[in-house]
Amino acid sequence: xxxxxxxxxxxxxxxxxxxxxxxxxxxxxxxxxxxxxxxxxxxxxxxxxxxxxxxxxxxxxxxxxxxxxxxxxxxxxxxxxxxxxxxxxxxxxxxxxxxxxxxxxxxxxxxxxxxxxxxxxxxxxxxxxxxxxxxxxxxxxxxxxxxxxxxxxxxxxxxxxxxxxxxxxxxxxxxxxxxxxxxxxxxxxxxxxxxxxxxxxxxxxxxxxxxxxxxxxxxxxxxxxxxxxxxxxxxxxxxxxxxxxxxxxxxxxxxxxxxxxxxxxxxxxxxxxxxxxxxxxxxxxxxxxxxxxxxxxxxxxxxxxxxxxxxxxxxxxxxxxxxxxxxxxxxxxxxxxxxxxxxxxxxxxxxxxxxxxxxxxxxxxxxxxxxxxxxxxxxxxxxxxxxxxxxxxxxxxxxxxxxxxxxxxxxxxxxxxxxxxxxxxxxxxxxxxxxxxx
Numbered sequence: 001x002x003x004x005x006x007x008x009x010x011x012x013x014x015x016x017x018x019x020x021x022x023x024x025x026x027x028x029x030x031x032x033x034x035x036x037x038x039x040x041x042x043x044x045x046x047x048x049x050x051x052x053x054x055x056x057x058x059x060x061x062x063x064x065x066x067x068x069x070x071x072x073x074x075x076x077x078x079x080x081x082x083x084x085x086x087x088x089x090x091x092x093x094x095x096x097x098x099x100x101x102x103x104x105x106x107x108x109x110x111x112x113x114x115x116x117x118x119x120x121x122x123x124x125x126x127x128x129x130x131x132x133x134x135x136x137x138x139x140x141x142x143x144x145x146x147x148x149x150x151x152x153x154x155x156x157x158x159x160x161x162x163x164x165x166x167x168x169x170x171x172x173x174x175x176x177x178x179x180x181x182x183x184x185x186x187x188x189x190x191x192x193x194x195x196x197x198x199x200x201x202x203x204x205x206x207x208x209x210x211x212x213x214x215x216x217x218x219x220x221x222x223x224x225x226x227x228x229x230x231x232x233x234x235x236x237x238x239x240x241x242x243x244x245x246x247x248x249x250x251x252x253x254x255x256x257x258x259x260x261x262x263x264x265x266x267x268x269x270x271x272x273x274x275x276x277x278x279x280x281x282x283x284x285x286x287x288x289x290x291x292x293x294x295x296x297x298x299x300x301x302x303x304x305x306x307x308x309x310x311x312x313x314x315x316x317x318x319x320x321x322x323x324x325x326x327x328x329x330x331x332x333x334x335x336x337x338x339x340x341x342x343x344x345x346x347x348x349x350x351x352x353x354x355x356x357x358x359x360x361x362x363x364x365x366x367x368x369x370x371x372x373x374x375x376x377x378x379x380x381x382x383x384x385x386x387x388x389x390x391x392x393x394x395x396x397x398x399x400x401x402x403x404x405x406x407x408x409x410x411x412x413x414x415x416x417x418x419x420x421x422x423x424x425x426x427x428x429x430x431x432x433x434x435x436x437x438x
Contacts, residue, residue: 013317015044015314016318019309019314027346033298033347034297034298034301035297035301036301037302037351038301041301041307044309044312045304048308053308061304064175064300064303065296065299067175070171070175071259072258073292073295075259076166077288078263080121080127081283081291082267083118083121083131084127084284085283085284086275086280087275088269089131091232091233092114092118092234092237093135094233096234097230104208104211104216105207106216107140108145108153111157112196112199114136116193116196117237120164120241120245121241121244122166125397128158128159128160128161129398130158130398132154133398133402136150143217146213148413149206149414151411155395155397155418156199156387156415159387160192162349162382162386163188163383164188164189165185165188166262167192169349169378169382172295172353172354173378173379174375176361178361179372179375180372182248182254185248185249186249187372187375188376191429191436195383198421199418237269240262244261245258267281295350298351298354306354306355306358306359310358315358315359319363322359322360323366329367333364333369336360337377337430339356340352340381340382344381344385344386344388345389346390352382352385357378360374370438372438373429373438376429381426383422384423387418388415389412392415395408395411
């Protein structure tokens with residue numbers, strides 16, 4: 001038997017199982033996801049079809065990385081990197097003291113408010129968790145907040161970048177599912193605020209049922225001059241948010257063009273604040289290259305693998321398998337959510353989106369669901385993956401800046417109530433799809 005094409009004798013059922021096992025084994029060895037998917041794609045391309053199929057795979061990869069909308073990803077990553085190096089987040093947090101005031105749990109609530117604004121500025125999750133871990137966590141611990149509540153607020157608030165536009169999760173979903181990213185942003189806005197609202201309600205209930213976990217700060221009479229100085233910390237971030245989201249929702253700019261507006265706005269903000277320097281810009285650019293490089297390589301590997309799997313007939317096979325679970329569309333949808341939840345415990349969201357959405361989205365459309373609504377549901381599901389053990393990224397981001405006495409076990413234990421709130425938000429989106437406006 002020829003070497004090339006010999007895999008076809010396995011049949012699509014055995015071929016799919018073999019591919020899954022090979023992926024799992026290689027991932028367990030610690031090999032990066034991008035290299036694993038590329039290697040498996042190459043093995044099955046040559047083993048199933050032979051060398052003649054390779055150009056078809058490369059053309060699929062090229063169509064992914066050459067998309068004009070993809071340019072917005074490095075732009076939003078650069079925004080987050082510049083924010084990370086400026087004092088904008090710290091001043092924003094200080095300005096939010098005017099909102100928290102003497103309210104019990106006020107500092108935790110102002111942390112959530114800051115998280116929403118930061119999410120609306122850049123849409124990057126890791127940077128947000130680190131920023132809040134450096135700015136908000138020490139403040140809450142110093143005031144005597146329960147450490148589990150403080151940790152949960154920082155991680156859950158930092159992960160809101162998944163939902164609040166301009167979310168990079170939604171951009172990648174839009175590219176993969178071939179749906180309007182502007183529509184995704186519009187649909188995700190209210191659910192993102194709903195989830196933030198759940199966090200605020202939880203903080204208030206916990207704080208008033210058990211006042212010891214969130215002490216009210218000592219009275220501090222703030223002068224009018226001081227209040228005006230604090231309010232200045234709100235002006236620049238809100239201008240950037242208005243520039244980015246206003247240009248998108250106003251129909252003035254596309255998502256890609258709005259991302260450039262955002263970068264210009266953040267750089268201008270650092271110039272006005274006299275924080276801008278070439279070394280800061282260089283550091284932010286290098287950080288952006290590392291992050292975007294990871295996303296691009298995962299995208300290349302996942303696109304190649306899905307391309308090969310599609311040529312094998314695997315996507316039709318898996319789609320039939322999923323729809324065969326039940327005649328009830330809701331049961332099929334819940335099964336997909338379960339798959340995403342389990343994958344989220346072990347894989348990066350980029351890999352999950354690029355590997356599963358080419359299979360899931362056609363099924364969703366066939367079942368009569370709106371792919372834009374499903375995109376918001378997917379982003380909400382990825383919220384859970386950012387917090388859930390054993391590999392919840394938010395926990396590891398916070399651990400990198402948390403005090404030494406806060407262990408990973410403590411962080412994961414602190415996240416459980418917030419994971420329950422995220423699951424509640426997923427359930428709300430399924431029961432009341434009108435929340436997205438679709």
